[in-house]
Amino acid sequence: MSGAPGATPQLPLSLRYPPDQRxxxxxxxxxxxxxxxxxxxxxxxxxxxxxxxxxxxxxxxxxxxxxxxxxxxxxxxxxxxxxxxxxxxxxxxxxxxxxxxxxxxxxxxxxxxxxxxxxxxxxxxxxxxxxxxxxxxxxxxxxxxxxxxxxxxxxxxxxxxxxLATLDDEGRREVLRDRARRRGLVLEEAAIDWLLTRTGRDLSQLLALLERIDRESLAAQRRVTMPFLRRALGLD
The missing domain is CATH 3.40.50.300 (P-loop containing nucleotide triphosphate hydrolases)
Structure with a gap:
């Protein structure tokens, strides 16, 4: 239901807490x-x-x-x-x-x-x-x-x-492995290396990409292979 005209929009005071952020x-x-x-x-x-x-x-x-x-x-x-x-x-x-x-x-x-x-x-x-x-x-x-x-x-x-310190590449790999495991997603080391070198090393960007890869692999009922990654991310 929308508020009265001129009412202040409700602020996002709380969120559902994502299961992979614990x-x-x-x-x-x-x-x-x-x-x-x-x-x-x-x-x-x-x-x-x-x-x-x-x-x-x-x-x-x-x-x-x-x-x-x-x-x-x-x-x-x-x-x-x-x-x-x-x-x-x-x-x-x-x-x-x-x-x-x-x-x-x-x-x-x-x-x-x-x-x-x-x-x-x-x-x-x-x-x-x-x-x-x-x-x-x-x-x-x-x-x-x-x-x-x-x-x-x-x-x-x-x-x-x-x-908090900025993670090095091995730390980013560790985060990607952990988040993928929690999602039931199998990511080979070659795929992780490819993501780090082709899509940038900003961790928030990498995790957003991981979520996108997870959604698209579920929708396509496909394993996460290197060809699939390239197509899913439009990097063919």
Whole structure:
């Protein structure tokens, strides 16, 4: 049902948590990071976490995985991609008052917008006072973001930090093998090498291609051979 004319569109405050994005499926996490993330998801009063890393390092995977873990533990989670809420963050955060664990993905999308930063600062303080858990995800640490509120930068800096490194080719291969296995998809090493060399090494792009390959192989009822890959990706 559509809303009334002029109503603010509903924000994507939560998503179904994809089965291949779980904490146990994250490849090469920093030492101790998975235990910290699991504690945040499951335990009231656990340390708040600030995960930083370049694009393609798996931040969204971890945000969704923490929400899935919290849900499994009987807690109420919410995942908010901040890019979707930029310019209206106060409204979006008000909708999260009843949840137990919140993953806020993409802090850089609201950095520099004073109204959004004030909304985030106020939310941070309310959530801390009420004992909720918060996971921040950003492309860089608080000191490197173009924040205009020093107090917000200070609050973010008090979170326990986890820095994600960009995977090398062997790490990307490991991710592709794991995701393919979880989907029941057989990928030979030659196919993985071909994907890495012909379609770029950005991990998010590779995983999107893997999903596409999986769909097309199911639709065609075909094994994933090299000729099939070339045709499916239009790279003949």
């Amino acid at each position: 904490l146990e499926g994250f490849v090469r996490a920093p030492e101790g990071a998975i235990a910290q993330l699991r504690a945040l998801a499951r335990e009231a009063g656990a340390d708040w976490l600030y995960v930083e890393g370049a694009s393609g390092t798996g931040k969204t995977h971890l945000g969704l995985a923490v929400c899935a873990e919290a849900e499994q533990a009987g807690r109420r989670p919410a995942y908010l991609p901040l890019r979707a809420a930029a310019g209206r963050l106060h409204e979006a955060l008000e909708a999260l008052e009843a949840v137990d664990v919140v993953a806020l993905d993409g802090l850089e999308a609201v950095a520099g917008n004073r109204a959004d930063e004030v909304a985030l600062f106020d939310f941070h303080n309310r959530a801390r006072a009420s004992g909720r858990g918060v996971l921040y995800l950003a492309s860089a640490g608080p000191a490197a973001l173009p924040l205009v509120l020093p107090d917000l930068r200070s609050r973010l800096g008090q979170c326990t930090r986890i820095a």
